[in-house]
Each structure stands twice: as structure tokens, then as C-alpha cells.
Amino acid sequence: MSSLLEQLIEAFRILPGVGQKTAQRMAYHVLEREREGGRRLAAVLADAVERVGHCERCRDFSEAPVCATCASQARDRHQLCVVESPADRLAIEQATGYRGLYFVLQGRLSPLDGIGPREIGLDRLAQRLAEGEVHELIVATNPTVEGEATAHYLAQIARQHSVRPSRLAHGVPLGGELEYVDRGTLSHAFGSRSEME
């Protein structure tokens, strides 16, 4: 049976980019200097993995059935911005003055991995567009091969429902991940998005 310290080091390795050495440093750091913070992390983490689910409107993370953004009366219901991940959504929300709503794919089209339209919620998105409230679909997938393919698919769905598709202006570096673009660039790209042909 391994010691609690060994178990703790092992447990930290579930975190992204955390190998054996980093996990050791984390365990030692918490035990040496951050017991109170460690206690709090343990409590919040236990609570979050049980209670954070997905918003039934936008698929973003949410504790409630409908997230605060989707429930807000202050957001513009005519604009819907589609992103691949919650991190991308957060990046846009923090960098731009966007006041519309979001739709989080939680992935992108990737037929080779068995990820088709259903897996990223496009049936639900189509339903939503059919309701007629959305006028503009802002496509903010990542500028990767799969992201671009997803963007074209999204534009098709939009047009089928007479919704105007638009996409972020070039400025986001090709092959890059939206999440890592600096705020200024992202804000500019978001502001000068163009209609999709």
C-alpha cells in the first residue's frame, strides 16, 4: 500500500501537462505551504465534479439547467456565437464586448474519430435556428483543418434556416488555438468578422 503522499502525487497526474516531477512539486508545495488552500481545492473540486453539468441551451458548463448567460435578459438573442470549447467561449467573452448568446460544440467535426454532427450538438443547434429568434450565426471555430470543415458545415445549416453566417476576421493566426490568441488580436478579429459566402 503506497503512502498518502505517494497517492497524492499520483492523483495530481490527472491534470493536463503534469508529469511525475510537477506532481511531486505540487504535493510538496501544498503540504509545506498551502494546507488551507489545499483543503479548499479539495472541497471545491469534489463539489464541482458532482454538480457542474452542461447548460441545456448552449452546452457550456453550468451548475443550473440553464446557464447564467442563456438565462440573462440583458443578452441579444438575435446573435449566436458558435465555439468549440468552453475555454474559447470564455476567451471571447473576456476579450470582446459581445453581448449575444453562445453555442458550445464541445468538440469539432472529426469523422475519423467518429465525431459527427450529432456528437457536437448540431441537431440541437438546427432546432434552435428553426425557432427563428437567431438572425446571425457567428462561427468562431478554430482555424485548423477540422475547425474549418466544421465552420463550412455550420454555415450550411445557417443558410438552410435563412440565418446569416459570419466568421471572425482573419487576424487569428492560422493553425493556432483561439484560446491562446492575445486579447487585442481576438477583439479585433471578432469586431471585423465578415459574412460567410
Next chain:
Amino acid sequence: MSSLLEQLIEAFRILPGVGQKTAQRMAYHVLEREREGGRRLAAVLADAVERVGHCERCRDFSEAPVCATCASQARDRHQLCVVESPADRLAIEQATGYRGLYFVLQGRLSPLDGIGPREIGLDRLAQRLAEGEVHELIVATNPTVEGEATAHYLAQIARQHSVRPSRLAHGVPLGGELEYVDRGTLSHAFGSRSEME
């Protein structure tokens, strides 16, 4: 009141080297792909911060009053290796064939920060040397200014109790941290440690 997700991101920031972006990635990663691992991390972390204390013999982390190494009958009680931190102790244990005991300072002499001999347990170390069981004191502090000053102090205490002080061979890079030395170098340096004059 911030959302559970925001609280989780904030809580991850207690970890060393984890800023806002990394904390976000950790939270999203756990919620997207590692709920079971997150549950386990929360449980082990909560347990560890309550139950992991310090060994009363060597000051290393331990759930029991005396750690497994100090309690072991298989270790050579005539050799005592002094290190600054539990991470250094672990590095030596994993890299070398050392079968003696350890003493973990949990710091180093740093008069400007108010860290004197008592704060790093040197009174207890002196007591231990006075018991007469230890024949060789292997000084494995880091090759930094404060680590060197601590090493000289340790050598003095050893001599006062007629214990032979030794130190790791040169080979550990100057100004570096023991914890990051590759195994081969560390093993070689440990093997060719020399008596301190």
C-alpha cells in the same frame, strides 16, 4: 457569488506555477475528461492535508509519527544524509543505492529571513549525533550560497560530535537545484562524495 467553475479555477491557482490560463485548462480538463480522477484527487488531497505530518526522527513528511524509512530495520543507522527538502530526499533515494537514513531540514540557514539553526531542526540533529549511532554525516544541501553556508554549519556540528562530515562530489552544477539534476549525475556525485575538511 461566483460560479462553482470560477471557484474551481481560482482554487487551482494555489498550485506552484499555475496562473489563470493554466488553472482554466485544469478545470476544463477535469470537467470534460477526468471527473473520476478529479473525485479521487479531491478525496486524497483532503485526506493528505489533514493527516500528513512530519516524522519526529527525520522531519520528512509522514502519516505516522515515525516514517517508514526511519522505522526500517534494513537501513544503515551509521550514515545520516542531510537534505534541504523532501523533494531532495526523494531524488537521492530514487537515483542512488543509498541505504542509510536521512534528515530533512525543511529549509536552509537564511539569517535575513529569520531562519536560524533552530528553525531547520539543527538542535534535534545535534542531539541525534550526540547519541553516538551516526558515524558519517552526508551533507547534501543545494550548491547555492545559503546551501553552502548551511553545509559548513553542518560540518561544524558533526565535528563537535566526532562524526565524519562528507559532501557530494562536484558534478552537481553550481547554482542549480538538486531536485532537477539528472539521475546519472546525481548518482555519480553521491557515489564520489568526499570528506569535508
